[in-house]
Amino acid sequence: MLHVIKNVVLYAPEYIGLRDIIVGGGEILEISTPNNTYNDVFTVTDGEENILVPGFVDGLVHIVGGGGEGGFGNRTIEITAKEMLSAGITCAAGALGTDSITRSVENLLGKSRELTEQGVCTYFYTGSYHLPPCTITGSIERDILYLPDAIGLGELALSDHRGSVVSFNDLYSIGRRVRTSASLAGKTGVVLCHLGDGEEQLSLLREVVEIPTYRRVFFGQRILIEIRPCLTRVFNMRLMAASSISRPVQTLVY
Secondary structure (H helix, E strand, C coil): CEEEEEEEEEECCCEEEEEEEEEECCEEEEEECCCCCCCCCEEEEECCCCEEECCEEEEEECCCCCECCCCHHHECCCCCHHHHHHCCEEEEEECCCCCCCCCCHHHHHHHHHHHHHCCCEEEEEECCCCCCCCCCCCCHHHHHHHCCCEEEEEEEEECCCCCCCCCHHHHHHHHHHHHHHHHHHCCCCEEEEEECCCCCCCHHHHHHHCCCCCHHHHHCCCEEEEECCCCCCCCCHHHHHCCCCCCCCCEEEC
16 A cells, blocks of 8 residues: 655755655655645545654664662653654664663663664664773774674763763774774764863863874764753754744654
8 A cells, every 4th residue: 555645845854845755665655746636546644734854863862761860769761762753763873871880781782772673773882971981792892893783982971070080092092993993894983972061171072183193084073072061952853843934833754
């Protein structure tokens, strides 16, 4: 059976305009101009001029839960594929945060594969806020090389009292190790850094990326910086997608 979602305002991701989407076998088969004549072969859903966008990619999700810094009662639960899909997220990368004691990289691997089987393509970062990095195979390099869903190291805390004391040599070495193992695995390799509100701020990262010889090779586009001093990030993907629209809309995600 073929399914038509008609009369949707399409972004792919650039603005396309009002279109009909024909779906079959779990794939988009055709994107066409609006058509009011579909025969009985098609199941038709009227999109009512709502917005249709590609699935969102969330580069950092604490998929096995977070929190716990106020005691065990402050721990948050694992996220579900249903929650992610309802927010329009179809691809994500999971990471540990402060707690790499009661949570583990093994938890991340299992959870990422659970979410993938349930419809959210999910990867993960080996390591956590702390040094030495916690891994599954015993080293950063082997995790990235042998585990297909391990895309790099993170979420390494800098300028944050909850993290380790990270030196220039620590960060520089991690970047080189991630880059080497990722190249062997045919991956890009990412070092995901959490930045707290400590006095050091961006100084360590600036020092590392200013090395002329290696700036582009090892760190250009390979250190993903997350800055959240005293901020709480709340994503409502549907509102974000519809923020430029003056009237209330629903957002469909394919």
